Amino acid sequence: MSIGDESDPRAYVRLASELRTAIADGKYSPGEPTPSITTLSQQSGHARQTCAKALNVLVDEGLLIRYPGLGYYVVGAPRKPDSPASGAERPDAP
Numbered sequence: 001m002s003i004g005d006e007s008d009p010r011a012y013v014r015l016a017s018e019l020r021t022a023i024a025d026g027k028y029s030p031g032e033p034t035p036s037i038t039t040l041s042q043q044s045g046h047a048r049q050t051c052a053k054a055l056n057v058l059v060d061e062g063l064l065i066r067y068p069g070l071g072y073y074v075v076g077a078p079r080k081p082d083s084p085a086s087g088a089e090r091p092d093a094p
Helices: 011-024 037-044 048-060
Strands: 064-067 071-074
Touching: 011 037, 011 048, 037 048, 048 064, 048 071
Parallel strands: none
Antiparallel strands: 064 071
């Protein structure tokens, strides 16, 4: 199951999707911290538990790493789907 469906009613899933997009768009670069749970809660209007759960989803996906006492840091950007190969680059069918 992929977490990130915009139609999902769970707030942490929507927030994780927003953060994933921000990372993919370069708002947060690898090695940079994300906003703290408290700051994220104030900015988004969600409970601190919801923000923590959203950040932990991204930790589980390998996009963030958590350093206790320091916060969450970006490890890498989400992979964008590869464009389909052109007909000339595809191997011949057997």
